[in-house]
Amino acid sequence: MATPLTADTLVDALTAEGVRVVEYDDWRNHNRNTKGDWGPVNGVVIHHTVTSGTDSSVAYCYDGDADLPGPLCHGVIAKDGTVHLVGNGRANHAGRGDGDVLTAVINETALPVPNDEDTDGNTHFYGFECVNLGDGSDPWPEAQLEGIARVAAAICRTHGWHAASVIGHLEWTSRKIDPKGFSMASLRTRVAALLAGAPGASAAHYQPFPGAAFFTSAPRSTIVAAMGGRLVAEGCSAYTEGPGQQWSEADRASYAKWQRKLGYTGTDADGWPGTTSWNALKVPYTA
Known part of the structure; x- marks a missing residue:
């Protein structure tokens, strides 16, 4: 368990990990804290947007809609690996999921198959939406996968967590399939490799393959x-x-x-x- 990162600490952590950061609109004061608790935080949930285009995806995740007001995550990770920060605090991203999964994340043990919706994930998880149609055909460029891993590693490193604290939305609730197109096991392997080295290792030296x-x-x-x-x-x-x-x-x-x-x-x-x-x-x- 941990106290949520401040806006400045989050930006510093992401930058130190080699992530390109864009601060969108009034993201530092944009949250759903009036609707429920934010924290203690226990992990990171990765999503796909089911949209295309960076600008429109970022705007939608910031604003949300009448049925689900924004922010819909804390950051949107574009195809080029850039993270666009859209929320600071409670965000409408994880929804209700399985408390046994939360326990496994806290203990950093193997995840059970989710079969309950008894826990409010928006209290406990940072959420990052990744620009992808989620149809299994839309590609995941290497730069984006690297960006996702570095975003997750930055948060884990700052809180003292390991790669097991990073899960997909589909691992939180059986109602979801995201992210679709890569495995969470492969992402956690990337995160673990990053955490084994110094922050931002090689990030500023060589250009990731852009796809x-x-x-x-x-x-x-x-x-x-x-x-x-x-x-x-x-x-x-x-x-x-x-x-x-x-x-x-x-x-x-x-x-x-x-x-x-x-x-x-x-x-x-x-x-x-x-x-x-x-x-x-x-x-x-x-x-």
Whole structure:
């Protein structure tokens, strides 16, 4: 059990863990504290939004609607891993769930299958909504998964909790399926690895893989320019000018050289970045 973090302490913890933080509107004074207790806090619940688009998702989670007023969480984690803080205090996110699950979270033991709704989760859990349609097809970019893990690790580290204090909404109540598209076991493994190291380890040094869709959308980004610089440094340049911020066929040809340098052949060396080759390239963090 723990006293909820203050707004300043939360921002400091997230920043120290290498998370990009956006403070939305009047989030520091936005809560549902008049409707019930906030704290003691015992863990973190991860959700998906069932929406697309960062701006609209953040606005909705801040405002809520007539049936469920906001804030609907404490922060919204975008596809690029940025957390947009929308609430400070009690939030309408977890709802009622199984008290046996809460006991397991407090004791950091194996979670039982939820079968009761006898406990108010909004009192006991920080909640983070992650931008995703929740249909099992909408991708979870590496940058977003890394952001989710770092947000959870930041809170756990500050409270002295371990990865077992992080659960999915589907683990709190049988009425929910979120988050859908990755396993909570894999997320807790990420959180545990982060907690085993120093706060923010490697976060400010290398750019997380932004996802395959990022490149196929032909982006204009500082990430592309930083990638090009590393390809040149590795002797894998196919550039006649640049590299620059706009993704081009020259970037793809250069990246294909890098893939071949790593030993990939055929369609595995088609110039479209993947997680393993990207991590090996060690692109400097830019955004």
